[in-house]
Amino acid sequence: MSVKKINSPEFQSAIAGGVSVVDFNATWCGPCRMLGPVLEELSEEMAGKASFYAMDVDDNPDIAASFGINSIPYVAVFKDGQKVDEQIGFVPKPQLQAFVERNL
């Protein structure tokens, strides 16, 4: 598995079932660029437990606004379509892994 880039039209169906981790980011955001590779590693290690997605907030302002996102990177965990938790800003891999695992 790896982190799949998605856009607004695919969003609802992507998060509909199971545990989904969505990384809201932007190309110009430094912390997002650092978090990207960490999420890639996690998506490999947690394959089968959670699906990982990335959404560019510039390309998808509607979704970003619907979650009231005003700071990125913003990582949200969805369970069967419902948002259950959020993590704002960069965090090192062990903390990010713990954040996802406690929401499995």
Add this chain to the structure above:
Amino acid sequence: MEINMGKRTDVAIIGTGPAGISAAITAAVRNKSVLLLGSADASDKVSKAHSIRNYPGLPDISGSELAKSFLDHLEKMNIPVTDKKVTMIYAMGEYYSLQIDQEFIEASTVILATGVSFGRPFPGEDENLGRGVSYCATCDAALYRGKEAVVVGYAPKEEADVRFLAEIADRVIYIPVYKKADADAMPQDLFPDHSNIEVRRCRPQAISKRESRMVLTADCGEIETDGIFLLRESVSPGKLVPGLELDGNHVKVDRSMATNLPGLFAAGDITGTPYQYIKAAGEGNVAALSAVSYIDGLAART
């Protein structure tokens, strides 16, 4: 000194007080590549000290003399000081990524020796960070399209970020909280080309949330807005290094100056009292030796 962006440094040291300089000297003695980042004239806290009476071998030395000998020592060992500000340090696993302006540089280990110059957060600031409070205008500006923002700037250089934000947001209120000299030099019309920036001269006191909006309470009254940007000269270590464990206002370290993040060490005032030059220098030495053994351990593993 120009930073070599392509090459991973062994030890990146942030801060040019006694702790940082001592760490740089020890790491260089141990043949590690060193990137020493901080003020090129050594920390203000050293150079402005009236006299220091308990530094062994240097009785009654003045702060400016001690700072000069520190810099001479660095020069003798060919350790340049890179006068650049690190805005964030990211723990990437096997290495650290240091953000300097919009560039990233890599280091195997980091020694934090930035002192304790950061102020206390405003009431309500920590709780709302990322939820309406931001420290980085260039990072979060795009999320304020068609909205309003308040920017509190601690130095004139932040005015560039205010202009940048005003290109995107509908309306920006700028509150300059400068040192006296900068405040006195500030022109009456700070942003002649931006009609959507309003400058207010007052002192912020607290931050709170009201429904989905933010409120900045200041001595000139309450300002309701969509987001509050706080652009400070230095941020607390926990915000500089996401995931770093603190002990109150200080970085939590063990006797080897190791923090909770493997490969990241801290030394000097940032680790706690007593705030003494010789204690800082000693801790810088320990931190550098710990960084060296950490690097040697990394090399042994691969």
